[in-house]
Amino acid sequence: xxxxxxxxxxxxxxxxxxxxxxxxxxxxxxxxxxxxxxxxxxxxxxxxxxxxxxxxxxxxxxxxxxxxxxxxxxxxxxxxxxxxxxxxxxxxxxxxxxxxxxxxxxxxxxxxxxxxxxxxxxxxxxxxxxxxxxxxxxxxxxxxxxxxxxxxxxxxxxxxxxxxxxxxxxxxxxxxxxxxxxxxxxxxxxxxxxxxxxxxxxxxxxxxxxxxxxxxxxxxxxxxxxxxxxxxxxxxxxxx
Amino acid sequence: xxxxxxxxxxxxxxxxxxxxxxxxxxxxxxxxxxxxxxxxxxxxxxxxxxxxxxxxxxxxxxxxxxxxxxxxxxxxxxxxxxxxxxxxxxxxxxxxxxxxxxxxxxxxxxxxxxxxxxxxxxx
Numbered sequence: 001x002x003x004x005x006x007x008x009x010x011x012x013x014x015x016x017x018x019x020x021x022x023x024x025x026x027x028x029x030x031x032x033x034x035x036x037x038x039x040x041x042x043x044x045x046x047x048x049x050x051x052x053x054x055x056x057x058x059x060x061x062x063x064x065x066x067x068x069x070x071x072x073x074x075x076x077x078x079x080x081x082x083x084x085x086x087x088x089x090x091x092x093x094x095x096x097x098x099x100x101x102x103x104x105x106x107x108x109x110x111x112x113x114x115x116x117x118x119x120x121x122x123x124x125x126x127x128x129x130x131x132x133x134x135x136x137x138x139x140x141x142x143x144x145x146x147x148x149x150x151x152x153x154x155x156x157x158x159x160x161x162x163x164x165x166x167x168x169x170x171x172x173x174x175x176x177x178x179x180x181x182x183x184x185x186x187x188x189x190x191x192x193x194x195x196x197x198x199x200x201x202x203x204x205x206x207x208x209x210x211x212x213x214x215x216x217x218x219x220x221x222x223x224x225x226x227x228x229x230x231x232x233x234x235x236x237x238x239x240x
Numbered sequence: 241x242x243x244x245x246x247x248x249x250x251x252x253x254x255x256x257x258x259x260x261x262x263x264x265x266x267x268x269x270x271x272x273x274x275x276x277x278x279x280x281x282x283x284x285x286x287x288x289x290x291x292x293x294x295x296x297x298x299x300x301x302x303x304x305x306x307x308x309x310x311x312x313x314x315x316x317x318x319x320x321x322x323x324x325x326x327x328x329x330x331x332x333x334x335x336x337x338x339x340x341x342x343x344x345x346x347x348x349x350x351x352x353x354x355x356x357x358x359x360x361x362x363x
């Protein structure tokens with residue numbers, strides 16, 4: 001018997017399709033007749049004697065319906081898995097579809113090929129579709145594209161372009177003022193003070209501090225307490 | 241191809257080139273897999289995770305053995321390349337798919353119908 005076969009109860013929940021009287025074949029060797037359970041959590045096959053195995057969808061690379069009798073003499077559901085499964089101890093007759101020893105190349109990922117041959121060939125479509133649905137429930141967690149996180153608020157591109165977005169891009173003065181915290185209002189006053197000053201002093205650089213505007217900054221940055229002398233930046237090349 | 245029923249999938253598609261693949265519905269395409277096998281068939285579905293479903297497939301495994309499969313589903317993770325057929329106008333395809341998504345999104349008019357995006361808190 002295959003060493004990876006275990007006894008376990010058939011899945012009870014989320015079974016999208018169940019196909020009795022289905023033979024399971026691994027790398028050309030039959031595992032017997034049993035029932036295939038296509039459940040949302042995993043794919044399971046249980047021989048009539050009660051032992052079987054399960055496959056997790058993230059390990060399944062692809063699945064297909066094969067009716068090409070030249071390739072394999074019975075119509076079946078083909079499942080390619082990214083994992084190693086122990087075959088019987090005797091490793092004779094390496095078949096073209098087998099894996100393991102033939103690929104001494106360590107870079108090649110292990111591949112196991114399962115075939116599920118239902119006695120009712122007309123069920124293959126339903127089996128295939130059920131697997132597609134279940135597979136789609138298990139997207140690749142290792143997906144490098146981290147931008148796929150759309151669980152939060154979504155950015156309505158078109159709405160923004162048409163300025164109909166729910167999130168205002170700017171406020172009118174009165175509206176905006178009401179949104180400011182006390183500290184925000186203080187900051188606003190300070191900035192406005194600076195602007196007013198700079199109109200007269202001709203210098204309008206960010207960060208210019210006058211006596212009126214020295215305050216402690218919340219972020220703990222060290223503040224230069226000495227007031228800036230007007231004319232300090234005379235030699236600056238900034239054009240306003 | 242029919243636009244996905246899932247808001248999340250529509251958003252993913254809209255923001256990635258998967259949207260181009262979704263526009264290949266009905267075209268004969270070759271998909272190169274990660275393990276160097278290839279599958280040529282008619283695209284019947286591509287979802288936001290780049291899972292590809294093909295029909296009437298000629299499958300060449302990594303050893304070069306050719307077989308025919310009625311239907312094939314490859315997980316996105318195992319897709320290396322999707323060949324865009326020469327007859328496909330890429331830009332037009334993307335625009336058409338985007339329009340399809342927007343039609344679904346704004347069904348019933350701009351301020352009617354189902355709201356796709358949660359509203360920001362109002363003042």
